[in-house]
Amino acid sequence: xxxSDAMDAVLExxxxxxxxxxxxxxxxxxxxxxxxxxxxxxxxxxxxxxRGYSGIVTYEPSELVITARCxxxxxxxxxxxxxxxxxxxxxxxxxxxxxxxxxxxxxGLSGPRRQAAGALRDFVLGVKIMDGRGDVLSFGGQVMxxxxxxxxxxxxxxxxxxxxxxxxxxxxxxxRPAAEATLRLELPxxxxxEQLNRWGGKPLPIGASAWTGGELAVRLSGAAAAxxxxxxxxxxxxxxxEQGERFWTGIREQTDxxxxxxxxxxxxxxxxxxxxLKLPGEPLIExxxxxxxxxxxADARTVRDAAxxxxxxxxxxxxxxxxxxxxQPLAPxxxxxxxxxxxxxxxxxxxxxxxxxxxx
Amino acid sequence: MNxxxxxxxxxxxxxVAARLRQILPAEAVLHAEEDTRSYECDGLSAYRQLPMVVxxxxxxxxVRQVLAACHELKAPVVARGAGTGLSxxxxxxxxxxxLSLAKMRRILALDPVERTARVQPGVTNLAISDAAxxxxxxxxxxxxxxxxxxxGGNVAENSGGVHCxxxxxxxxxxxxxxxxxxxxxxxxxxxxxxxxxxxxTLALMIGSEGMLAVATEITVxxxxxxxxxxxxxxxxxxxxxxxxxxxxxxxxxxxxxGLEMMDRPAARAVEEFVHAGxxxxxxxxxxxxxxxxxxxxxxxxxxxxxxxxRAGATAIRVSSSEAERQKFWAGRKAAFPAVGRISxxxxxxxxxxxxxxxxxxxxxxxxxxxxxxxxxPNVFHAGDGNLHPLILFDANDPGELExxxxxxxxxxxxxxxxxxxxxxxHGVGVEKINQMCVQFAPAEIERFQGVKRxxxxxxxxxxxxxxxxxxxxxxxxRTRVKxxxxxxxELPRF
Numbered sequence: 002x003x004x005s006d007a008m009d010a011v012l013e014x015x016x017x018x019x020x021x022x023x024x025x026x027x028x029x030x031x032x033x034x035x036x037x038x039x040x041x042x043x044x045x046x047x048x049x050x051x052r053g054y055s056g057i058v059t060y061e062p063s064e065l066v067i068t069a070r071c072x073x074x075x076x077x078x079x080x081x082x083x084x085x086x087x088x089x090x091x092x093x094x095x096x097x098x099x100x101x102x103x104x105x106x107x108x109g110l111s112g113p114r115r116q117a118a119g120a121l122r123d124f125v126l127g128v129k130i131m132d133g134r135g136d137v138l139s140f141g142g143q144v145m146x147x148x149x150x151x152x153x154x155x156x157x158x159x160x161x162x163x164x165x166x167x168x169x170x171x172x173x174x175x176x177r178p179a180a181e182a183t184l185r186l187e188l189p190x191x192x193x194x195e196q197l198n199r200w201g202g203k204p205l206p207i208g209a210s211a212w213t214g215g216e217l218a219v220r221l222s223g224a225a226a227a228x229x230x231x232x233x234x235x236x237x238x239x240x241x242x243e244q245g246e247r248f249w250t251g252i253r254e255q256t257d258x259x260x261x262x263x264x265x266x267x268x269x270x271x272x273x274x275x276x277x278l279k280l281p282g283e284p285l286i287e288x289x290x291x292x293x294x295x296x297x298x299a300d301a302r303t304v305r306d307a308a309x310x311x312x313x314x315x316x317x318x319x320x321x322x323x324x325x326x327x328x329q330p331l332a333p334x335x336x337x338x339x340x341x342x343x344x345x346x347x348x349x350x351x352x353x354x355x356x357x358x359x360x361x
Numbered sequence: 362m363n364x365x366x367x368x369x370x371x372x373x374x375x376x377v378a379a380r381l382r383q384i385l386p387a388e389a390v391l392h393a394e395e396d397t398r399s400y401e402c403d404g405l406s407a408y409r410q411l412p413m414v415v416x417x418x419x420x421x422x423x424v425r426q427v428l429a430a431c432h433e434l435k436a437p438v439v440a441r442g443a444g445t446g447l448s449x450x451x452x453x454x455x456x457x458x459x460l461s462l463a464k465m466r467r468i469l470a471l472d473p474v475e476r477t478a479r480v481q482p483g484v485t486n487l488a489i490s491d492a493a494x495x496x497x498x499x500x501x502x503x504x505x506x507x508x509x510x511x512x513g514g515n516v517a518e519n520s521g522g523v524h525c526x527x528x529x530x531x532x533x534x535x536x537x538x539x540x541x542x543x544x545x546x547x548x549x550x551x552x553x554x555x556x557x558x559x560x561x562t563l564a565l566m567i568g569s570e571g572m573l574a575v576a577t578e579i580t581v582x583x584x585x586x587x588x589x590x591x592x593x594x595x596x597x598x599x600x601x602x603x604x605x606x607x608x609x610x611x612x613x614x615x616x617x618x619g620l621e622m623m624d625r626p627a628a629r630a631v632e633e634f635v636h637a638g639x640x641x642x643x644x645x646x647x648x649x650x651x652x653x654x655x656x657x658x659x660x661x662x663x664x665x666x667x668x669x670x671r672a673g674a675t676a677i678r679v680s681s682s683e684a685e686r687q688k689f690w691a692g693r694k695a696a697f698p699a700v701g702r703i704s705x706x707x708x709x710x711x712x713x714x715x716x717x718x719x720x721x722x723x724x725x726x727x728x729x730x731x732x733x734x735x736x737x738p739n740v741f742h743a744g745d746g747n748l749h750p751l752i753l754f755d756a757n758d759p760g761e762l763e764x765x766x767x768x769x770x771x772x773x774x775x776x777x778x779x780x781x782x783x784x785x786x787h788g789v790g791v792e793k794i795n796q797m798c799v800q801f802a803p804a805e806i807e808r809f810q811g812v813k814r815x816x817x818x819x820x821x822x823x824x825x826x827x828x829x830x831x832x833x834x835x836x837x838x839r840t841r842v843k844x845x846x847x848x849x850x851e852l853p854r855f
Contacts, residue, residue, distance in 0.1 A: 271554050
């Protein structure tokens, strides 16, 4: 109760700040642990720290749902779930110790396990937000199926704080896999892509994959018997469990040697069957072929054109010259809808101005 | 309460039909009553309305031109797939155009390596899985109406099915929707990659009940068909025990591919109809399925059997062949038609609740049966907490439909009270529009209206469905009151 009252006071203060900013049309920059400051376009406005609004609100393992406030540390949330044998199955990257749940949802990023489990947005069941008027609104809920009204809670996933402050979020939890094993195989890029897609069409418990420099790592996750059977089918060299875990953490957190590169880092999202993009620079392939990381000094147009030809899109993830726009430009009709949505949720343009697109 | 208004303005009808005949062949524009009659309702047949004009485009360009013409004429448009929806989402308007996508039923591409299919909106749900079957693939969401319902309708309603606990809803299985706005602009939501730049407008489109744009092409994900599946049929002598067993199964760390529950009245109705071999003495039956590799299934079935036994199951049977598995499921899948045989009419509810509230809600439903003097067998997607109580009534008996609707309304409001929602997969449509006022505060409803305006500023796509006006909520008298404060005191109330 005391905590809840204290949180009400924090909420009141947040609302006052937002209302004041809205009156004077001042920009606010929403920030939790600041671990994803690098991501997106301009950082504009006075910092509004969301970490004061924190804590797990409810966690009921048998309901497979966790609800927590935006300032809650991601690490603390995951360890509470681990204690009950559960996890955030989209395996979100932290990018630093201070990562918060609000920042995680706003960034909308998923890690290696996304290949099989689905993306962050697939696990969002409900949100409470504060819009640009300072109003507190709830959408979705804590149940698995809910089609009442438009799916505003998933609209918040990956919105980069442009529509409102994600005050709390309800996420679907899943049991941790009973068994995991990491295999390593030597394969050239084109063969690795082909093989990953061939496996993708079979009922194999492949939970993650990463290819770089002629080496493909595959993580099997599932029932012990299924993992053992798939291991035989896939072959390759079995990696020690601890080493395997370190490897996948390195991929997720971008601490793997691949990411130690001075060149700008591009994130290219394409259909999984896309052949090697043959762009200048070093690639790393995840998600069964559907995610291509590229450390490259190639100009933005070259990278974006290649992504577009492959029916995908490219994001300038880290480094480089942001003046080209971090995210692939939207078609005019879709941009028009984006602008209207922004106007609806944040009429004075208070939140994270320009972080996603200069027009928002 | 058969809402059948035939009052159609014939001058306006002639004007709109003539304009649409400049775009479509004459036989694809219907206005004579004998032709439009079959479009007067969807699966919620208590609500009927003859459309002013029916348009049947056969390609995207025709859809685009029809929408642009309707925009120009300020004629409201209601899109319709197969008309199997259960909430009146495709109820026509007497001053509007009913846009049927039924002619657009081609599978445009199916890539077994990429594991995607690009289809037109009128393709049926099952046709996609059938086309994918030779490659060992399937389209996962499987609403009970899958033989008939169209993928366009599935997108509009975010349809689920009996396997969505493991495989997700339409939202989780659609990559891209290409659609036309009321202004006649083509927009792509999502992409054939796993994600797209910008806001997740694809999530807004899915489940939007035809209020935002009209889908003309949909790319779905295909999954490898599990090698094998087995299902447990467990009996319980008490409904609440069965409810608790559901929570125990989930908590034990296995996600079953299906977890369904039926109470005795529902089991009896289906047993008479399909002879699935159900235990008719049990107060409740659970169907609990594991799928995957043979090893996984064995592990899963053994684990779940143990949990169900500990939870007090009085009998447990495990399917020993694919034929027996199908037989166990046949009963559940035939629940609605079976109930249709024992009562002149039935009314299906769709509330979703936290699983732990199952016992509480069942007691509440039993009390409502007494209060309204109507029977109500129950079938549930128990694993998702999604309830489908079926209120039995006779529409020819004066007052029974009204009583039924009040019964249903009370149950839905109870669902909201225990932390759930008024609709898990059937949609709001016209049916549950009043209950939206109970689930959402006025400011939330205003934001929903804003979302609609962002796509359809003049409110011409399916107006009057899904999102109530605040005026309507005030009239309904159940505006959600937070912390004792009356929201929007400035609104007129009467």
